[in-house]
Amino acid sequence: MKIPGAVIGDIVGSKYEFHNHRSKEFKFIDADNFFTDDSVMTVAVAHVLTEYGESDDAELTEATVRLMCEYGRRFPHAGWGSMFSYWLNVRPVPYGSYGNGAAMRISPVGWYARSEEEVRRLSRIITCVSHNHPEGIKGAECTAMAVFDARMGKSKEEILERVSEYYPGISCLSCDELRKHYDFDVTCQGSLPPAMVCFSEGVSFEDTVRNVISIGGDSDTLAAIAGAVADVYYGIPESVMAEAVKLLPADFVTVLDRFFEKVI
Template sequence: MSGAIIGDVIGRPYEFDHPVRTKDFELFTPGMRFSDDTILYLAVAHAAMNGLSFWDTLVEFGKRYAHVGFAKGFEAWVANEARVQGDSWANGSAMRSGSLAWIARDMKEALEMARESAMPTHSHPEAIKGAQAVVCAVRVGIEGGTKTDIRREVAALTGYDLDRTVEGIRPTYKRFMVHCAKSVPEAIVCALDATSFEDAIRNAVSLGGDADTQALIAGAIAETLFDVPTEMSERCLATLTPHLLEIEGRLATIRLSKARR
């Protein structure tokens, strides 16, 4: 079921050493597995589902999965016992926020939860905007909105230019762009410009940028617009640890209860 996790698992092998600028790439690679993106996406979901502090839960998951490898800034934040609120503008805030659209009771609550989930490490206005953009897009999709509805609502909230295409973005897109303002709108476009769930993932990876994060965001949105192929779901979820799989299972129950009929 989880479009976000599928995007991360498929995108991760193309993140650093093997970027691609084409949609014609191998979906299932021998070394595919979840990254820190899935861990923090599920950490936020776990906190929200259990009424826990986002701050404390991010620290807990950061320590528990330290061996997986996180962004250097997040690693330093977790390791510093005197940690203070971070002001990163990077797309980690947007990557981890999507589940909140399913857990919240309405759009207003979803946007506030997105802000709260970003604040421990990503309090920069652009990072908060990125987190809220993803939640807004997913929530509109959950509520039965069309691609046009998502484009309109997210643009009104954020000012993002979503009237673009993947083919128009790809030729000049810079390698490994992680700034929210320059990676989150593009990830959203990857979902809105897709013809299927798989096409959304291929769009995101094909930009040659922060492949796992952008595919996770695109997958989280595309899940509300298209059917998720069973094989993609099964093969990607099979890479999770039992602990992560249990959290995903609880989130899946919520998604199934709210999915459009």
């Protein structure tokens, strides 16, 4: 059994999205944590790649829209933004979004792809079904590429060097500063840099996610993004995955098992 860092980050951050905590002291996963939209879409993308990862562009696009809608409509109260909710339920066509939803769902691409070129292609196709703004495409690709780089055994410095090609201002940020001044921001360009700084300063998967909660903002989504990278870089303790699995629908676990059987 493997529960990915994006899902665990989402679960840990769930109760802090609208009640920011801004401290690293808290129980990591408790009975009142829950999964949200970030987990639902991450599992949907894992499902898409398991069945359609080798399909051509048109078939992959069609399957992405269909499965994201199927998964999303099952959980109407998972925390969707209003625009994405309209996309899910009324009209699933690209709407120029640069919301951080592009990045929170994309980490399975970093696990699945066998080359940088494939990271870019899969990330672009899966993102452009909804978040076809240049910042949405960039945020998703940066996240997927960081996961891919970690999988390829790159050092933290190398991973962050590539992140800074996408977001050059990242070297000026620190968790201490973010803790004082960072505000709720649901854009990709306002979410990727702080999430990656939390990974940069973290010393383990759990420490990375604690950094994220401590800076406030859109906690579950930032933790999904940073957690995805920290997962591959550090691994996640079995005990943490065992706590998370209790909070997930059984079929999510089955879908994730099938996905990781294929990619690990």
